[in-house]
Amino acid sequence: MDHPIVGILHPGSMGAAVAACATVNATSVLWCPAGRSPATAARAKQHGLESVPELGELLDRADIVISLCPPAVAEDLAAEVGSHGFGGWFVEANAIAPERTKQIEDLLYPGAKAVIDGGVVGSPPVDGKTATLYLSGRAAATGRIEALFSGTAVRTRVLGTAVGQASALKLSYTSFQKASRILAALAIGVAREHGVDQELLDIAAKRAGSYLAEPEYIAKTAARAWRWGPELKEAADVLAAAGLPPEMLHAAATTLARWDDVKDDSELTLTDALNRLAQP
Template identity: 45%
Template sequence: MGHRDVGILHPGAMGVRVAAQAMTAGAEVWWLPQGRSAASRDRAAGLGLRSAASVEELTAACEVVLSVCPPAAALDVAGQVAAAGFRGVYVDANAVSPERMADITGVFEGGAVTVVDGGITGPPPREKGRTRLYLSGDDSAVARASALFDATALTPVTPAGPVGRASALKLAFAAYNKISYALAAQACALADGHGVLDDLIDLAKRMLPDTPPAATEHLAAAGPRAWRWEPEMREIARACRGVGVPSDFAEAAAETFGRWDAHKDDPTVTGAQLIADLVRGTRPST
């Protein structure tokens, strides 16, 4: 595949583990410290990522650039890479709609970039068999991106089809997996508002064991991630509208997750706190 220098924008909790897998497979991974948080700098330093002084330096050094960022930032990141004159394979591995992927592809129109559509399912990759990277688009570019993760904890899956296919699959899975948290929280908040939450928990333990309403501490996992899940729900809603499917579920889930913004990256938040935020009926102050 030629040299194996790869750029990643930007190594958050998911992105840094993706970078780690590429390094395991023999790639040298670059990142851009400019404007990033102390936590991002610590993650990059701990992994040994190579720092670039500018996006121009990063794109000049790398033949593949991976975008792993919050979905609301995906189009802007693509624009920065295009403006830097990148020539290579651009993998957008964000939770965006097929329509957004079309916008991202359009950013590179007329240039020397081949866009690959990516979608990550599962937790940040640490052990084999739990996290997949779906890739669709140009066969040659997909193969180059897939080869970066050969025999790693991030399993590439390459369904046949154009750009947009991987994103559609990712969002369809996320629609069920993540909206279920919002639905469970809604049920618990409804019960709590009427003073019957303990009764609901008891009922769920009998009728629906191993579900969040039966053990509300399971809801806590959504709190630190809700700031990313809210825009992802907006992307799901857009994808639904694109094929004539009702978007109400996704829009309602986005509103729910928006009320948990104050718990960004907070591992101490409890399910009870998240339920209380919904009962209050307003976003908590940050």
């Protein structure tokens, strides 16, 4: 299967761009327009995907199927694939919890040759941008997906043989990357309400790094939780007064409370802090 036939379900902005990269090493990349919007059809055409009228035809022809759909419908789509008796390689690349990915594996395997867990990190791979497709699952299966994207703007990295690892990494990253953007919106919103938004941006510009890349800071955060929690509750009140949602900061204060018993503990390690966070 040097040049497989690939099916993509369903080509949104990320899915279509990933599918376009797959065309480099595939005989063809199929998609089914049934129930999809005109915008999706235009995107698929732009990326050179081949339209087939029915999902059943796509599944009959495809060696590899990649599922990139809204997370809420991942199981429903997998069940539909399973009901057609798909017997190829299924890449579950949606942003869903590891437990859901394992349920999809149970749903499709052993009817399918393998279910490969996938997680896409990065922007849609167009206009010189790249994305990384993290993979986990049976080695022979992940190897096929690596070969499919070899030499393209979709980089692949295999994490291991356990289905769920790629999903866990994707959602670990999402929990910080997307939530941090919401926090930025709240911070800028309340600063703008008080006419100090430019000063806030000036402060932020002095720090270019990411706390996600500095895990050693977690223990310091834990040791300061006793005073940071009340501070965040005050900040939540300010958000509410500005008409902004305060729930995220209330939740953060509640999270910090799990570290209340390590007040100013300079000997606290990262492992200790994470253990206390997981098992209060």
